[in-house]
Amino acid sequence: MDLVERIARFKAPKYISAYMDILHLHFGQVDRNDLIEREFDIGIQLEFGVSSRTLISPMELGLSRMSATALYEKIARDKLSQEECREWVADRAAQFEGMNIPAVIVRELRERLLSGADARPAD
Missing domain, CATH: 1.10.150 (DNA polymerase; domain 1)
Known part of the structure; x- marks a missing residue:
């Protein structure tokens, strides 16, 4: 459970957040801001499990x-x-x-x- 706790609450949100930042930057550069989901918060979704x-x-x-x-x-x-x-x-x-x-x-x-x-x- 300690491994799940560390990954689900700390590592996964950190790395997914970094990925999302890069993805948002790329979408901005190719003028596709319409593809960015503004309300997507992986940290909250992992915390609540939904x-x-x-x-x-x-x-x-x-x-x-x-x-x-x-x-x-x-x-x-x-x-x-x-x-x-x-x-x-x-x-x-x-x-x-x-x-x-x-x-x-x-x-x-x-x-x-x-x-x-x-x-x-x-x-």
Whole structure:
């Protein structure tokens, strides 16, 4: 595990970051900046163990990996920001029980992503 820890958390991000810097430089030189993915952060993706912005956003907001994964499966989009995830949850808060999401995950969604009156189940 020590080897995995050293490679996944330190060496891989360092070398991949250097590679990405070179790739960005090359794309700039050949006037293909449209090929550069600005939001790609290998360090964060390795830290969280996910590759989708929509999976990372809820975890950054405090959700567990299990809850973030369940939410991601319902959202079915890859590039939602933290705020967009909050909005998606708020817009569908009254529908959670009908989405086949486990009660423990619904409770976490309500506690972490909704505030005040929005967190209460609909009557």
